[in-house]
Amino acid sequence: MNAKELNLDTIKTILATVPDPEVPVLTLQDLGIIRDVEVIDNVIKVTLTPTYMGCPATAAIRKMVSDALIEAGYPKPELYEKLFPAWTTDWITDEGKEKLKKFGIAPPNPSTGSGMNKPKACPLCESENTEVVSQFGSTACKSLYRCLDCKEPFEYFKCH
Ligand SMILES: [Zn+2]
Structure with missing residues (x-):
């Protein structure tokens, strides 16, 4: 098989553009959930940290990460x-x-500090x-x- 050359930077660039299924205005990179990307023995290994535990989006995120790489001509990655x-x-x-703010969603407040889990202001x-x-x-x-x-009315991305 003529696998595309597995260039880590290119792979990271592709992954950085994958949108979040629930908040498509954000990429997985904006959310900070792509923790690690490696190429070991010609296998792409992507480590993700799911956002909310048990969030139904987690399965969708895994599929989108896989699909983005496959569509770009890379082999199916191993996801961790x-x-x-x-x-x-x-x-x-x-x-x-x-x-988030531009999209009309109030961004989360820092989870430490005031401890107020409410929006700072109307977006x-x-x-x-x-x-x-x-x-x-x-x-x-x-x-x-x-x-x-x-x-x-507006939505507030709850801090967590
Ligand atoms: Zn207002």
């Missing part, structure tokens, strides 16, 4: 899960947080005058809020 240390929203990159008008509508938004990872100033 690393559960410790557990993923936290602190691993979301600053760029990822900016993207649309920056007002801090918000109220929770539901602890569960479109997915279990987000909750639904409403801004009391611009009256717009």
